[in-house]
Amino acid sequence: MLKWFSADLHIHTVLSPCAELDMGPINIVETAGKLGLDIIGITDHNSAANVAAVMDRAAQKDLVVIGGVEVQTREEVHVLCLFPDLDQLLAYAVFIRERLPRVPNRPEVFGDQVVVNGEEEILYFEKTLLISSVTASLEEVVAEALTYGGLVIPAHVDRPSFSILSNLGFVPPELAVAALEIAWPERMPDILSRYPDLERYCFVSFSDAHSISQLKRGFCTYFYLQEPTFIEIKKALAGHEGRKVVIGPLSEVN
Ligand SMILES: [Zn+2]
Ligand SMILES: [Zn+2]
Structure with missing residues (x-):
């Protein structure tokens, strides 16, 4: 039987230099629970x-964690790449790492990049700045993600920077994307009137939270699924076998 699951598939942790230090696994999992996210x-x-730290933390709760990475391509386009399991994700992360310029992070300017475990103990500080563009093109980033069984969603396409529409001006029709993420779903009519070709894409909206307060936004994306798994999410984005996706209001459960 199919049922609705609420999802926020774009969340940053303390590893992102621009994220607040409240974005540790304990806080993220606890807040997701309070918000009723599945x-x-x-x-x-x-x-x-x-990713492993958040998965560890969530294992004690009724919360599914999908592992991914927000890649900044050579064109300065942000794309969410999500994977069926941790092994596939970490293999893909090696590909990204090898293409990340070795620019040292300057914590006083960009913020700390903290790697933690599920108990929020600091394991180490990532020394290479993570917010550079990788040397791989959008096309290469997408193609490689697909070889690891991933799905790709260009991020915040309606933002004026770091988005596929701001930087390329269009979504290349041959690019194998599973959906497009819109930052402000209330602007959907405006986006579709400016870019009518996007009508054929599935749209999702996630928080892109860099702080706990940003997790608590008014809406999220609901997936109509058999069970809350990566494979079911993939089917829903493709509209297969009765699965579907809608953007809707998020109601806090407690
Ligand atoms: Zn982004
Ligand atoms: Zn982001």
Whole structure:
């Protein structure tokens, strides 16, 4: 039987230099529970080093964690790449790492990049700045993600920077994207009137939270699924076998 699951698949942790230090696994999992989210996605900039910690933490709760990474391509386009399991994700993360310029982070300017475990103990500080563009093109980033069984969602397409529409001006029709993420769903009519070709894409909206307060936004994306798994999410984004996706208001459960 199919039922609705609420999901926020674009969440940063303390590993992203621009994220607040309240974005540790304990806080993220606890807040997701309070918000009634069934599925969360962890997508730090160009790294997946904190995904295992959030998965560890969520294992004690009724919360599904999908592992991913928000890649910044050579064109400065942000894309969410989500994977069926941690092994596939970490293999893909190696590909991204090898293409990340070795620019040292300057914590006093960009913020700390903290790798933690599920108990929020600091394991180490990531020294390479994670918010550079990788040397791989959008096309290469997408193609490689697909070889690891991933699905790709261009992030915040309606934002004026770091988005596929701001930087390329269009979504290349041959690019194998599973959906498009819109930051402000209330602006959907405006986006579709400016870019009528996007009508054929599935749209999702996630928090892109860099702080706990940003997790508590008014809406999220609901997936109509058999069970809250990666494979079911993939089917829903494709509209297969009665699965579907809608953006709707998020109601806090307690
Ligand atoms: Zn982004
Ligand atoms: Zn983001």
